[in-house]
Amino acid sequence: MKKEFIITTYSENHIGLTNRITIILTRRQVNIESLTGSESALPGIHKITIVINEEEEKVKNIVKQIDKIVDVLKAFYHTNEEMIYQEIALYKVLTKSLMESDEIEKLIRSHNARILEITPEYTVIEKTGHKEETQELFQGLNKFGVLQFIRSGRIALTRSPIEKLSEFLKERDELLEKVETRSKLRKAN
Amino acid sequence: MTTKEKETKRSQQQDVEITGSEAVIRSLIAEGAEVIFGYPGGAIMPVYDALYDYRNALRHILTRHEQGAVHAAQGYARVTGKVGVCIATSGPGATNLMTGIADAQIDSTPLVCITGQVTSGLLGTDAFQESDVVGLSMPVTKWNFQITTPEDIPEAIAKAFYIAASGRPGPVLLDITKDAQFGKLKYKYAKCHKIRSYVPEYPVNKEKLAEAATLINEAKKPFLIFGQGIMLGEAERELKGFIDKTGIPAAWTLLGLSALNSDHPLNVGMLGMHGNYGPNIKTNECDLLIAVGMRFDDRVTGTLKTYAKQAKIIHIEIDPAEINKNVKTDVALLGDAKKILRLLTHIVSPNKHKEWVKEFKQAHAIEDKKVIQSDLYPKKPGLTMGEVVRRVSEYTKNKAVIVSDVGQHQMATARYSKFTQPRSHITSGGLGTMGYGLPAAIGAKLGEPNREVVVFAGDGGFQMTIQELGTIAQEKLGVKMVILNNHFLGMVRQWQELFFEKRYSFTEILSPDFVKVADAYGIPGNHVSDRDKLDDAIKVMFETEGPYLLEVNIEKDDNVFPMVPAGASVSDILLSPEDATK
Ligand SMILES: Cc1ncc(C[n+]2csc(CCOP(=O)(O)OP(=O)(O)O)c2C)c(N)n1
Numbered sequence: 001m002k003k004e005f006i007i008t009t010y011s012e013n014h015i016g017l018t019n020r021i022t023i024i025l026t027r028r029q030v031n032i033e034s035l036t037g038s039e040s041a042l043p044g045i046h047k048i049t050i051v052i053n054e055e056e057e058k059v060k061n062i063v064k065q066i067d068k069i070v071d072v073l074k075a076f077y078h079t080n081e082e083m084i085y086q087e088i089a090l091y092k093v094l095t096k097s098l099m100e101s102d103e104i105e106k107l108i109r110s111h112n113a114r115i116l117e118i119t120p121e122y123t124v125i126e127k128t129g130h131k132e133e134t135q136e137l138f139q140g141l142n143k144f145g146v147l148q149f150i151r152s153g154r155i156a157l158t159r160s161p162i163e164k165l166s167e168f169l170k171e172r173d174e175l176l177e178k179v180e181t182r183s184k185l186r187k188a189n
Numbered sequence: 190m191t192t193k194e195k196e197t198k199r200s201q202q203q204d205v206e207i208t209g210s211e212a213v214i215r216s217l218i219a220e221g222a223e224v225i226f227g228y229p230g231g232a233i234m235p236v237y238d239a240l241y242d243y244r245n246a247l248r249h250i251l252t253r254h255e256q257g258a259v260h261a262a263q264g265y266a267r268v269t270g271k272v273g274v275c276i277a278t279s280g281p282g283a284t285n286l287m288t289g290i291a292d293a294q295i296d297s298t299p300l301v302c303i304t305g306q307v308t309s310g311l312l313g314t315d316a317f318q319e320s321d322v323v324g325l326s327m328p329v330t331k332w333n334f335q336i337t338t339p340e341d342i343p344e345a346i347a348k349a350f351y352i353a354a355s356g357r358p359g360p361v362l363l364d365i366t367k368d369a370q371f372g373k374l375k376y377k378y379a380k381c382h383k384i385r386s387y388v389p390e391y392p393v394n395k396e397k398l399a400e401a402a403t404l405i406n407e408a409k410k411p412f413l414i415f416g417q418g419i420m421l422g423e424a425e426r427e428l429k430g431f432i433d434k435t436g437i438p439a440a441w442t443l444l445g446l447s448a449l450n451s452d453h454p455l456n457v458g459m460l461g462m463h464g465n466y467g468p469n470i471k472t473n474e475c476d477l478l479i480a481v482g483m484r485f486d487d488r489v490t491g492t493l494k495t496y497a498k499q500a501k502i503i504h505i506e507i508d509p510a511e512i513n514k515n516v517k518t519d520v521a522l523l524g525d526a527k528k529i530l531r532l533l534t535h536i537v538s539p540n541k542h543k544e545w546v547k548e549f550k551q552a553h554a555i556e557d558k559k560v561i562q563s564d565l566y567p568k569k570p571g572l573t574m575g576e577v578v579r580r581v582s583e584y585t586k587n588k589a590v591i592v593s594d595v596g597q598h599q600m601a602t603a604r605y606s607k608f609t610q611p612r613s614h615i616t617s618g619g620l621g622t623m624g625y626g627l628p629a630a631i632g633a634k635l636g637e638p639n640r641e642v643v644v645f646a647g648d649g650g651f652q653m654t655i656q657e658l659g660t661i662a663q664e665k666l667g668v669k670m671v672i673l674n675n676h677f678l679g680m681v682r683q684w685q686e687l688f689f690e691k692r693y694s695f696t697e698i699l700s701p702d703f704v705k706v707a708d709a710y711g712i713p714g715n716h717v718s719d720r721d722k723l724d725d726a727i728k729v730m731f732e733t734e735g736p737y738l739l740e741v742n743i744e745k746d747d748n749v750f751p752m753v754p755a756g757a758s759v760s761d762i763l764l765s766p767e768d769a770t771k
């Protein structure tokens with residue numbers, strides 16, 4: 001059964017890496033619901049978060065393929081329940097419609113949204129939440145006419161207290177010391 | 190000191206200011222490259238100019254097409270176990286490499302491909318001979334990288350060699366802009382031994398090892414199947430040690446061929462679509478399947494729905510992404526085949542499995558009667574591919590490096606050549622690239638100059654890279670070429686005959702007189718059509734110093750059997766065309 005999964009990758013911040021990751025998905029006919037890139041808590045390490053709708057077996061294989069990319073430190077996948085995640089949405093409405101009644105203001109308050117900018121012409125509203133929530137606000141506001149709407153890709157954190165990246169890097173270093181690759185064995189000879 | 194030694198010594202000076210292009214050449218020498226294959230052009234000219242001063246330390250082979258260069262580098266890598274190197278110019282030079290790079294990726298061949306690129310300031314402007322080589326090669330390389338500053342060259346090359354050769358090997362591409370080639374740097378070389386984001390192999394898991402040993406000790410009908418991973422992991426001796434102790438019969442994939450001597454009593458033959466009868470049907474009768482260094486390609490497994498469902502499966506594999514990709518395993522042993530097989534051999538109990546091995550012999554007897562005898566000792570007039578291949582193999586005492594192209598003759602070559610040492614069978618497996626054979630044989634001969642190198646090619650495939658006769662002539666390479674000419678794109682014709690109601694749509698192919706073509710290059714050759722002249726023709730070929738082309742006329746209806754039709758189960762293997770129409 002297909003469902004939503006969040007793929008998280010930690011990688012070097014190299015040119016073309018996002019492309020390398022996405023071609024693994026496109027080659028397998030997997031549609032990307034959203035994709036976000038940013039720095040992680042550790043400088044120099046880049047984090048990419050991808051949301052896809054797929055069967056778990058396929059997701060497992062895809063994550064292994066991503067993990068195999070030389071510049072990827074580690075790739076994981078999680079279900080929505082396993083992560084804390086948000087998306088951000090921006091809505092532009094006519095300031096005139098905002099002034100005409102208090103309906104829009106009520107919507108903003110009841111949805112915990114906020115106003116980013118008001119000009120005589122237009123007003124920009126911001127809301128952070130899950131897709132269903134930002135979508136619901138869109139539906140509400142669109143009764144008054146939404147001029148522009150945009151939703152960001154998903155950002156997500158695991159439920160463990162800290163990003164265990166520095167620990168991970170230490171473990172990785174130990175692992176790499178431990179494996180005697182053929183080139184190392186040859187060097188020793 | 191010879192010129193070669195002088196050049197090598199010069200290449201080793203550290204902390205000197207040199208150009209980026211000289212750094213390319215010095216880095217290649219530092220990595221132990223001795224032979225490289227390539228074709229010059231505008232964007233790679235600085236590198237060629239630097240090469241001129243090192244042409245004795247680093248032998249360059251000018252092929253007639255960049256596809257020839259990359260396949261030659263593959264052939265070289267496959268026989269030597271070293272990283273193959275090829276260079277090409279930007280744009281068309283680089284795009285001409287792509288087929289070979291894709292081939293190397295799917296067949297895990299270690300390659301470093303170097304392409305010239307337009308000056309960095311022109312990137313993205315549709316400059317003359319600019320193409321997005323990093324983008325183009327991304328899906329078919331293990332790693333690729335664009336170098337735009339001379340200082341990055343030594344480190345990138347060190348990384349490239351390390352990545353290409355370690356773990357599961359594969360092709361790497363470096364795209365070097367012209368300004369990086371012209372620019373200067375303070376040259377210093379250090380080999381790469383570690384990249385934090387890359388785990389070439391995992392240490393062996395001792396618990397899993399014990400689990401595997403238990404399964405092996407308890408199995409009544411264990412069956413081992415192996416791929417190229419045995420040779421890539423230099424685990425030939427360990428494989429032999431393991432089966433000798435456990436008495437487990439072993440079969441090979443197309444790329445695993447030559448890892449185990451053909452005459453080893455437990456070598457039961459080839460797996461897959463045109464593999465042997467026993468290995469295919471026994472896959473669905475064994476109680477334990479031990480797969481080593483192979484990836485369960487669909488040409489090996491047939492339909493997965495009925496593949497080895499009755500058996501427990503142990504998968505010994507270096508690439509984690511291959512575990513459970515196609516076939517679900519019971520015990521996955523991640524890591525280096527050499528180490529794992531050695532450890533396993535220590536802890537398993539000795540066994541003989543006499544009755545079980547006998548079952549393979551019985552299956553072989555059936556195949557021998559129905560297929561092999563008429564392939565090798567035909568009663569009707571007209572030569573078969575099988576008899577030619579076997580006679581050539583025997584003439585070389587099964588010691589030659591045998592290269593094949595793609596098609597019916599490739600299957601005949603795999604089925605009927607015999608081998609007495611590893612890394613001796615070179616063919617394009619995963620990609621099935623027609624045109625691979627001739628240039629790969631060039632690389633193989635350069636890698637193994639003291640061994641006989643024979644390439645079997647079809648009349649179709651030979652014409653895809655026939656221009657490499659020029660390379661053979663110029664370099665005076667003693668490659669023995671045997672064209673099995675059935676006047677057809679035989680393998681496609683076979684499918685048309687069996688599955689497309691004999692509608693032979695565009696598979697009849699006109700060819701030149703290949704012997705005359707060879708003659709135009711100054712390469713001697715001969716035709717043979719009669720059985721009683723075959724042995725003599727083979728003898729003359731091997732007794733002639735240098736290259737030789739033997740064109741053999743083959744019956745066009747000499748189809749390859751047995752056959753597991755695409756999408757069928759391995760146990761539904763057909764032994765004859767009559768089976769197919771049943
Ligand atoms: C580059 C390429 N194009 C097409 C094919 C499809 N193909 C596979 S086998 C074959 C026929 C090969 O004919 P020939 O070289 O004469 O060998 P034969 O089968 O007759 O021995 C073709 C066209 C291929 N494998 N590679």
Ligand SMILES: [Mg+2]
Nearest residue numbers: 647648677679
């Ligand atoms: Mg043919």
